[in-house]
Amino acid sequence: TGDDWILPATLGADLSAVPGGLRVDHTYRSDPDLPGQRSPLRAPGVDMRDGDVILTVDHQPVLTESALAAALRNKAGHPVLLGYQRVSTDARGRASIAQLQALVTPLEPGADKNLRYLDWEIDRRERVETAGKGRFGYIHLRAMGDEDIAQWTREYFPVFNREGLIIDVRNNRGGNIDSWILGQLLRRPWMYWSQRV
Numbered sequence: 001t002g003d004d005w006i007l008p009a010t011l012g013a014d015l016s017a018v019p020g021g022l023r024v025d026h027t028y029r030s031d032p033d034l035p036g037q038r039s040p041l042r043a044p045g046v047d048m049r050d051g052d053v054i055l056t057v058d059h060q061p062v063l064t065e066s067a068l069a070a071a072l073r074n075k076a077g078h079p080v081l082l083g084y085q086r087v088s089t090d091a092r093g094r095a096s097i098a099q100l101q102a103l104v105t106p107l108e109p110g111a112d113k114n115l116r117y118l119d120w121e122i123d124r125r126e127r128v129e130t131a132g133k134g135r136f137g138y139i140h141l142r143a144m145g146d147e148d149i150a151q152w153t154r155e156y157f158p159v160f161n162r163e164g165l166i167i168d169v170r171n172n173r174g175g176n177i178d179s180w181i182l183g184q185l186l187r188r189p190w191m192y193w194s195q196r197v
Contacts, residue, residue, distance in 0.1 A: 009106035012039030056083035076108035
């Protein structure tokens with residue numbers, strides 16, 4: 001790498017150009033129990049919401065996605081100050097505009113790709129929950145290597161006793177723990193801990 005090497009950065013959200021700035025259309029979601037995976041716009045202490053309009057990055061106007069990309073060059077992992085506005089409507093239908101600021105830490109491309117994938121997984125899980133009315137569980141297996149056992153455990157045990165499971169292996173990157181997973185699926189619970197009544 002030389003002095004002209006540039007690392008792009010993102011804010012972990014889908015944006016679209018509107019007059020004056022960039023509207024946050026959808027902020028990528030992640031597991032609420034893993035705050036380190038959150039979008040910069042949903043990080044602790046940041047109160048940005050879908051529908052807010054980003055106006056500036058470090059006091060520089062950003063009217064287009066290319067302007068935002070230029071403002072975030074080599075900023076991955078480094079805090080930037082976003083200026084944004086929020087339009088609110090009261091009970092009588094009167095609109096008010098608030099000018100706000102938030103200190104956020106943009107993501108490098110790999111973290112952004114992972115966050116998009118997490119959002120996709122959450123969307124599929126919610127669809128199964130809704131369509132199955134809570135009777136079926138959904139688990140997505142990204143891969144089946146040693147490092148993926150923790151993800152399997154985190155997703156499997158909350159839904160292991162449902163009427164059925166959808167185990168999604170689309171885009172699976174391979175591995176060899178499938179026999180371990182089959183062993184887990186064949187087990188039946190024989191004891192539970194319970195509080196005294």
